[in-house]
Amino acid sequence: MLTQPESKYRPQPVIALPDRQWPSRRLTHAPRWLSTDLRDGNQALAEPMDRARKLQFWDLLLRCGFKEIEVAFPSASQTDFDFVRDLIEQARVPADVTLQVLTQARQDLIERTFAALQDAPRAIIHMYNATAPLFRERVFKQSKAEIIALATAGARQIRTGCEAQPATDWTFEYSPETFCFTEPEFALEICEAVAEIWQPCAERPMIINLPATVEVNTPNVYADQIEYFCRHFSRRQDVCISVHPHNDRGTGVACAELALLAGADRVEGCLFGNGERTGNVDLITLALNLYTQGVAPQLDFSQMNEVIEVVTACNQLPVHPRHPYAGELVFTAFSGSHQDAIKKGFAIRRQNAETVWQMPYLPLDPADIGCSYEAVIRVNSQSGKSGAAWLLEQNHGLQLPRALQQDFSGCVQRETDRHGKEMTQHAIWQLFCRQYGVEQPTLRLLNAESQSDAGAQTQLNANAAQDGKALRLRGSGNGLLSAAVNALRQSLGLALTIEDYHEHTLGKRSDSRSVAYVSCLNMAGERAWGVSIDNDTSRASLQALFNAASRFLTPENNLQATRQADDETSR
Known part of the structure; x- marks a missing residue:
């Protein structure tokens, strides 16, 4: 990397909009959504989806609630063309869902696109051409006038093609590709020229898509560009403003959110941000960002594991474990x-x-x-x-x-x-x-009986086992555990005090099991905990005490227990 990158790279220009309004706005409703997974996302795959995987993805998008889906670039390949025909001929498109397809502003490609859409009930035909000076001068070697002529010729051809198929409910969409680094005035000029031909109205809806084809600036600059366009476009009330952010700078989601604040109505993107190069904006992140602000996104991701399973199978791309909302570790805390x-x-x-x-x-x-x-x-x-x-x-x-x-x-x-x-x-x-000692206690309680006398003293008689040897415990105290502590002192020579005791049930039913926690201190001030789970609260308490006490057992204690067991046997 260069120590002085300014010698090689130049900052992109910003737009003068001192009275911008978007910073003080809030997102209060969901945008129109367009999934372009089956087109832009598919074009980005090393191994594009076959028909079966495309259909699997299509069904997932319907379950998630998408109403506008860009399904193909039908003039780009026979596979894409056939997929569009299959959706139409097999009546796979629900009544409330609209197909969208993409075409460049070229006569032969537009003709092929209309052939793919024959008999479609509803369709958005999306035409684009690049408008930025970098592309005009270095890729196409055309003037502004020639770029406008290309777009308007395509617009005329598309209008004619739509009028020739009146049974289809058409929507026209135009993208000045590379909008985000096109001069704002020229972007307006070419969109005005296309709209003049299309004459958008309720009967002839139009979408103007303003893409961040390559992110070249911070998201606030993109928002300024969107607000500037919305303010100055003469037919603003007659068109839907759509955005198609990419993620070259890693700020695709921020660009989309700020663009919506700036006046955009619609967002194009992919699930998990798939797409050419660094990807399209991630629609799952956008939708759930709205959701966590109390805004219904109008998309359903309530079965995220299913979404992940289908997308990864179709795209053959993993979801990063830290991917927002969906990654394996995003709800996980190790710290x-x-x-x-x-x-x-x-x-x-x-x-x-x-x-x-x-x-x-x-x-x-x-x-x-x-x-x-x-x-x-x-x-x-x-x-x-x-x-x-x-x-x-x-x-x-x-x-x-x-x-x-x-x-x-x-x-x-x-x-x-x-x-x-x-x-x-x-x-x-x-x-x-x-x-x-929860499952295999060293000192196991076999049975116990207790009774209290008139002086409130509790007498305990218990039988236990230690390393397979029987052990009889007798003691008295001002409560069950106090009596057990004295019994341990008399039988095993363990001088203990109970420091802490807790218990609770493991369920709401009256016959639920109970768990007891006992902390003991020996004469040296050492602490040990014991835990026991039992259907009987008293047994749980005694066993927890025994489990704590067993931590202090020494060979001498074991010998004493053995002698006592032998004495009991001889008697």
């Missing part, structure tokens, strides 16, 4: 602080039964586009305490106390640091069960 904010946001939403969506880091509810919450939080070495806690809550109903979240987070951190990979939901659950 600990992000996870904590999202977890708290969901908790408040559930607690307050909120209807308005207010969620940290998630501008769109994944459920609205058919995505589950399973991928919202994923755990790796960058994750904090909330990540694993969220997954345990979502998949197993556990509501971990904050201190237990911190404790388990350290376990997860050590595990992910060890292997350096993301931990799956299954792996997190298995680690949790091993760490806190």
Whole structure:
């Protein structure tokens, strides 16, 4: 790269519009949409779609709600021509959907285009020619007058062709290709000339498409160009202003949004932004941007996974994992602080039964586009305490106390640091069960009986097993867990105190299982947690205590348990 790029590159000119109005406007309704996936998108593929894939894509666009679809450049190939004929002859076009086809302003191509559209119920015939000085001077070597003559000759031919097929409901569309780097005055002049021939009115509708064929400036300049054109075009009320932004500077979506603010009525683009070079504007992102502002986009992407599946199969192009709204990772938080904010946001939403969506880091509810919450939080070495806690809550109903979240987070951190990979939901659950004795406790409660005397003392008689050895536990205290702590001290010599205790049910039914969380301290001030899930709350509490206590078992404790078991056997 050059250290002084100004020696090679020149900034594109801007437009003088000091009283521009678009910056103070808001988008309050959806534009008219045109999908050009089957034409512009198809032309951009290394292996263009065959008939079967085109039909599959066509059906998807109908399900998504598109009413105007550019299906082909019928004069470009026999495949495109045949596809248009198939849609018409097989009556595949719904009554509220209009076909659009593209042609250059050339006599032979226009004739071929009308042949493809024979007997179409409704059609938009879209003619274009390049207008920018770069193309006039270097590609076509024609003057402004010659460029206008080419466009008007094509317009006359198209009007004649439309009048010769009155059974079709025609709409004429003209694009001054390379509009965004055409002189604003010349763009107006050539569009006025074409409109003079076509005479747009309710009976003869016309679309003027103002494309950013190659992005050469910032989106605000494109908006100025659109507003300037809308202000000065003499038949503004009789035409639909359409935009067709590309993405050469990576600002195609911004260009489309600002163009709508500036007065455009319609947007042409592709799903996921496919198209020549850097792509067309992404209609999914545009539509869902509106949706998250409370504006109904009039397109349906409620089954996003199906959309992705069909588009990737037809285009043979992947959807980037960070693609807005649709990527595999766009609703996923790995960062600990992000996870904590999202977890708290969901908790408040559930607690307050909120209807308005207010969620940290998630501008769109994944459920609205058919995505589950399973991928919202994923755990790796960058994750904090909330990540694993969220997954345990979502998949197993556990509501971990904050201190237990911190404790388990350290376990997860050590595990992910060890292997350096993301931990799956299954792996997190298995680690949790091993760490806190949920499934295979070292000290297993077999049965227990308790009773309280008049002095409010609880007497506990329990049988347990440790490493296959039977163990009898007896103790008393001012409650069930207090009695169990004393029993552990007498039977195993474990001097413990209960630091924290929590429990909750795992469902709303009266017979739902309960989960208990117990934190214990030994004489050295060391802490251990135990967790247990059981249909009986008392059993869950006792087993959770035993699971915590087993973390402090030493060989001496094991020997004591063995001797007690032998004594019980001999008796």
